[in-house]
Amino acid sequence: GAVVSQHPSWVICKSGTSVKIECRSLDFQATTMFWYRQFPKQSLMLMATSNEGSKATYEQGVEKDKFLINHASLTLSTLTVTSAHPEDSSFYICSARDHRVGRQPQHFGDGTRLSIL
Amino acid sequence: DAKTTQPPSMDCAEGRAANLPCNHSTISGNEYVYWYRQIHSQGPQYIIHGLKNNETNEMASLIITEDRKSSTLILPHATLRDTAVYYCIALTRGRDDKIIFGKGTRLHILP
Numbered sequence: 001g002a003v004v005s006q007h008p009s010w011v012i013c014k015s016g017t018s019v020k021i022e023c024r025s026l027d028f029q030a031t032t033m034f035w036y037r038q039f040p041k042q043s044l045m046l047m048a049t050s051n052e053g054s055k056a057t058y059e060q061g062v063e064k065d066k067f068l069i070n071h072a073s074l075t076l077s078t079l080t081v082t083s084a085h086p087e088d089s090s091f092y093i094c095s096a097r098d099h100r101v102g103r104q105p106q107h108f109g110d111g112t113r114l115s116i117l
Numbered sequence: 118d119a120k121t122t123q124p125p126s127m128d129c130a131e132g133r134a135a136n137l138p139c140n141h142s143t144i145s146g147n148e149y150v151y152w153y154r155q156i157h158s159q160g161p162q163y164i165i166h167g168l169k170n171n172e173t174n175e176m177a178s179l180i181i182t183e184d185r186k187s188s189t190l191i192l193p194h195a196t197l198r199d200t201a202v203y204y205c206i207a208l209t210r211g212r213d214d215k216i217i218f219g220k221g222t223r224l225h226i227l228p
Contacts, residue, residue: 006160034215043204044161044218093160097214105151105214108160 003027004096006109014117015086021079021112023094029074030096034106035067038091050077084116118217119144119207126223135192137222139205142186148209150181152190154201155221161204164190200226 005024013019023033031052036044048069049057056069066088068080077096081088091113095106122140129135141150149168153161165172165179167188172179178191192199204221208214 004160032214036218043202043220044155046215046217049215091158095160095216104163104166105208105210106216108162110160111158113158 003098004094004107004109006094006112008112009110010113010115012115012117013084016083017116019081019084019114021081021092021094021114023077023079023096023109025075025096025107028096028098028100030077030098031074032097033071033077034095034097035069035077035079036093036095038093038111044093047079052077081114084114086116089114089116118209119148121205121207121219123203123205123219123222125220126225128225128227129192129195130227131197132194135195135199135224135226137190137192137203137205137224138187139190140187141205141207144185144207145209148207150179150185150188151206151208151216152177152179152203153206153216153218154199154203156198156201161218164203195224195226197226197228200224 003026007022033050035047038044046059047062050069050071052071058064071077091111093111095108119141149166151166152164155161165177167179181188202221202223
């Protein structure tokens with residue numbers, strides 16, 4: 001079964017609205033989570049690394065004031081797209097790093113499709 | 118982590134074996150080869166990984182060349198549900214495990 005839950009799976013909202021996406025690790029503690037964005041027909045692009053109890057590390061070109069990341073617990077990271085505009089419409093995917101021996105390095109959520117009107 | 122190179126797309130007939138190649142000529146000794154796939158509108162799914170020995174699980178087999186500069190993912194009996202983008206990734210475990218995805222191979226299974 002799924003070990004990472006992402007919510008909501010899709011959201012449609014008006015331009016200027018802020019949207020929060022949640023990523024939860026269900027059966028393990030994840031001190032590190034990752035946020036990706038994917039445009040149609042393109043690969044996943046890493047946006048930021050979310051570390052529990054500390055500030056996120058953003059990849060080059062990603063606006064940290066636009067994409068707010070909070071990782072307040074060992075099982076939850078949130079991504080808030082602030083004042084979203086149509087160009088922010090995309091498929092957002094989170095993953096959680098698995099430290100356990102013998103497990104795959106990351107478990108991915110099923111993504112959130114964000115549409116800004 | 119080493120860069121990987123994959124063909125942009127491949128076709129395979131349903132029921133046949135799908136062989137997906139990956140070049141990783143600059144791979145270092147402590148980098149594993151991981152394969153993930155992404156079915157349309159879903160998150161990536163782990164398939165298999167290996168260091169230098171060939172590996173097999175319920176989903177696929179992974180063949181790594183002796184010099185470790187390339188590998189092949191084998192789906193033994195492809196079905197329509199295997200239509201997806203397949204990503205080959207070279208990754209050193211134990212650091213931040215940050216995965217940078219390349220463009221992958223878009224595999225079309227033909228009925």
